[in-house]
Amino acid sequence: AQSVSQHNHHVILSEAASLELGCNYSYGGTVNLFWYVQYPGQHLQLLLKYFSGDPLVKGIKGFEAEFIKSKFSFNLRKPSVQWSDTAEYFCAVNAPSSASKIIFGSGTRLSIRP
């Protein structure tokens, strides 16, 4: 069965620090990969996605993620975080062969100190 692991449950950074949130999945075939973000009091929204092609994908608000197939990873990065990046971040995986299931990780809460 597919699964998604986000090992960092809560990350605390100061403004301007660099960010990397880990995401690993367990599925050997072709996958679609997503990062969603949930700002305080708001609903989830798409941060970025990978379907195919260039494994380095760029999303909104300066975020990027790199798909490393050999490591089954899709880590989220940002060179310099801002206080407004305080949110919960969810990695999600869909295996097209299992069509309709999008599996989410347990989420990483990011707190930014002003």
Place this chain on the structure above:
Amino acid sequence: EAQVTQNPRYLITVTGKKLTVTCSQNMNHEYMSWYRQDPGLGLRQIYYSMNVEVTDKGDVPEGYKVSRKEKRNFPLILESPSPNQTSLYFCASSLSYRAGANVLTFGAGSRLTVL
């Protein structure tokens, strides 16, 4: 505005009292899904629907029912709610379940408390 609308946003109920959480989307999306969000567990899929009259179980379907009689609506029914169904519920939709068209648009969430 393209959106997924859930109601109610907040509900406190008692064990055994049937309730329905409505979900409606105005984007003509084929695919709709319900998730519950619990601390430390992330989002877990309850039920999904690939199109009208096509529904299937997700990972945690026990205690829930759904129906998809028309494309825009996908209500979540709790026939006999229990305290372990206290959670934050999200409805989501996407153009299709197919790769490339499966970016989810989420509703604002419905916080349910069962006493």
